[in-house]
Amino acid sequence: MTTRFIGKPLKRKEDPRLIQGLSHYVDDLNLAGMHYAAFLRSPYAHANIRSVDLSKARRASGVVLALSGTDIDGAIQPVPCAAQIPDMKSGARPVLARDRVRFVGESVAVLVASDRYAARDALDLIEVDYEPLTPIVNPEKAIAKGAAPLHAGQKDNVAFKWELEGGDLKAAFKAADKVIKQRIVNQRVIPVPIETRGVLADYQPGEGQLTVWSSTQIPHLLRTQIASMLNFPETLVHVVAPEVGGGFGTKLNVYPEEAIVAYLAIQLGKPVKWSESRRENFQATIHGRDQIDDLEVAIKRDGTILGLRCRVIADLGAYYQLLTPLIPTLTGLMMTGCYKIPAARMEITGVFTNKMATDAYRGAGRPEATYLIERVMDLVAAELKKGPVEVRRKNFPQPKDFPYATPTGLIYDSGDYQKALDMALKVADYKKLRQEQAKLRKEERYMGIGISTYVEICGMGPSSAMPAGGWESATVRVEPTGRVSVMTGSSPHGQGQETTFAQMGADVLGIDPSQVQVVHGDTSVVPYGIGTFGSRATAVGGTAVYKSLQKVKEKLARIAAHIVGSDPERMVFANRKIFAKQSPKKSVAFGQAVSAAYVAKTLPAEMEPGLEATTFFEPTNFTYPFGTHICVVEIDAETGDVKLVRYVAVDDCGNVINPLLVEGQVQGGIVQSVGQALFEEAVYDEQGQLITGELMDYALPRASDMCWIEAARTVTPTPVNPLGVKGVGEAGTIAATPALAGAVADALAPFGVHHVDMPFKREKIWQVMSKNRRRVQ
Amino acid sequence: MIPASFEYQAPKTLDEALRLVERHGDEAKLLAGGHSLLPLMKLRLATPRYVIDIGHLRGMSYIREENGQIAIGALTTHTEIEQSALLASKCPLLPETAAQIGDVQVRNRGTIGGSLAHADPGADYPAAILALDAEIIAANTSGTRTIPARDFFVDMLTTQLHPGEILTQIRIAPRRAQSGAAYEKLHQPASGFAIVGVAANVLLGEGGKTIEQAAIGITGLSARAFRAEAVERALSGKHISEKVIEDASRNGAEGVEPLSDLHASGEYRREMARVFTRRAVARAIVAARGDA
């Protein structure tokens, strides 16, 4: 295949409509007779519900239906959790609370009115009699002796215990010259996609057809779940993910509102819409991270790491969402990072608290792992008074070690960690940076350089390792006019697969990307698929597309060869022609061959008419992208303000289909990491109130907080799929927080400090600097 | 945004607007740029029965010279102030301050009158208005009165404006030779408001070696913006040196009860008042010398 388009920085096909505001998100969709749902949410983190009185709300003008948890009891199953951990306790979330509320923002009642203002006004007329209970907010207090269990019938707030051990840990700690201990906290953050969630449901009683538009990353899984939650025939459920304005994992989930709005539409026989407010999004859409990691590292004096032990407290919030318990276990799998650490152990305690559930947020468990192991590398370097580069290099597996088996049971597919590190050092001019730092320190200016060498687990993944299937589907249909439809089971929501899959289609079939239309997100149109998350859409979904394209191409080659009288094995596709390699004059136009498949008069004997192929691609392994990020900060000693000065990102995601999109993903991820590192933290007070409950108090990174990102790449293809692509959607959030943390700790080294927990808010840093200066004086 | 229901009124003249506010009293809110009022209404923290939109009043958005003073209409947006050539030459502190407010959208809609009337403890203009010794003109159905900036800010979200009054104009004396001003701000990373904002306005003596007069307005630190008189006293009449500025800046938080919240403790705010006072004064002196 000649690659005219693959590897080229084509602009995104989806952008003109997005930039001009011509595309449709759920809230842009309006149906005749549409009504609006509104949810009454608990103002208490923990309370018994004595009664819910809906009588006034039901009488309010415009209100057509109002329901409490009791009213729908049994009609809608709880929120599903696909993750299974042995002996895990039940933490199922009822779609509406009935007896007890367990976090601020949990829905207690729902009502439907003729317009959204009437719906919102009527919420104020609902009277709920709460009996407040003591909220349990701190996860360590939640599992302390005597803490009352959140869930009835359970003896404590331990949701599960999970352990993973590989290698001879005892021997490692015995052989150690030193053991370093450190607690690090990966704070709870709020993902904040620009588009909040939204659901529109329409029920046609004659046909019995239920259509649900939802801002989701997983239309097919949602369809299956809505069918089971409502006990409704799946064949009559049609789910559409229209334009989705960002997900970051929050929409890789199934939420009460999705089932309830569908239920309401069925009950009323009217279309019902619900649009989430920003405040609801903060309170009742999944949060990310939230781990306390107690680390012990066994090291040799020369910097070799012998073993790593980690006890994790994972704050799950009050209930399980779709993957809640699974996320911290990914931290366990990736805990040894890109290093040859022979022995490792992780013990996770999943804890219930009176907060919103945590779940997959861009990176999902792996940013936590990278953060943990990269902090370890810096602490080891500080302890041994060695450079952070030296210690990392010392523990890298070599290219010949791949496929490399980790003590946590993974097989890293391919890698050349040295190469990415070397390139990053060169781009950053690391030596010079260190000289500059030394000079500035003399002037009492505090510059810090942070390094993160990372590996991540992507292309999720083989079904054996996934809770609900790890394959992906694609149908390629060449339409009679020669236009190509690619129906993918992936559900891109900003990643740009409409462009990259079109590039693939164009190259395989020798046509132009404008001839290829990528269709996604509609369960009636595309084959059953898994969805977009875990940096899988290209590695798994793209491979399915590629294989379907190959099947179609083969058939076209046979048709064309039949027409021109040549060998199907030797047909070439280029410039909208199909011709024999040896004698290019034996050529048919692409459209003519396509037409032959439909007109079906000149097909080879026994060939079926039509031109369509479907593939369900099952990968044999995950893919493991890697790279090195270097971050330079300067701290204003008077204010504690951390300013980004430089950022170098060298990422290796295997082969690249569109470098522009790869860089976009990397940049976006880094910016999101800068948010977590510098500003973001979901703060609940002791009463369980989310006090960072809106964008006036929860700071997201802005363009003015960034410096230019100097991006470069190495290319180490994966053997796991024929495209050699690994995935890059989460690399930025996985790699960047430790680079920032390393830079801040490095800047603070003159103050005798080697670790500060994120977020690096000014006052926190100012405290560290002024306290330690005082100590020195 | 789904606020509680309200009645919308859009008077065409100031007189009509004044009659409406008089009639509706507490039940009414004026709507100027909406960038403080609407966020409150969206959360239903404000539920006015009447919203009187003064955004359509003609002739209340201007920046002009009048009787040797600069007059700014209450409906002038932050962007208009930021971009005004007249202010750039006659009162550069105001555009400098406006440029640091929120983001582009906020600056395009928000008005100086709305900002001053709202008196958010983290708003930027109050610091500048105080340091400039501005006058605020308020009107009601029986006439107008002039309120000195020093007296205007009473408490958090509370000003000298009486019920039934509309802020119509801000008056500022043009800058004098040998004077210079600067605004230094530590912004709250989420909202953009000032955690501490210090506006310094200094008048230097002959040759630029001494400070004749200093006016320092501080916002963000406490419930209301105020004049840091202790700093002013410590600077006035002094020979300029780093030490004089540093020592004077220590008085930035004297006598005030600092706010303490999620974004900054009282201790930190107090310390930042020192740092940003020093920075503002130092830069104001540079600006004044640039003139000499």
Ligand SMILES: Cc1cc2nc3c(=O)[nH]c(=O)nc-3n(C[C@H](O)[C@H](O)[C@H](O)COP(=O)(O)OP(=O)(O)OC[C@H]3O[C@@H](n4cnc5c(N)ncnc54)[C@H](O)[C@@H]3O)c2cc1C
């Ligand atoms: C995201 C965001 C960030 C912001 N960041 C900053 C910042 O960094 N610094 C800063 O200083 N401000 C900031 N603001 C506030 C912004 O500057 C507002 O525009 C300003 O405070 C209010 O002006 P307005 O014209 O929008 O007033 P409105 O919201 O329309 O009115 C505010 C109040 O003042 C009253 N009012 C308005 N005009 C008059 C008048 N002429 N006479 C009497 N009463 C009147 C109204 O009744 C209302 O009670 C921010 C706002 C937002 C939304």
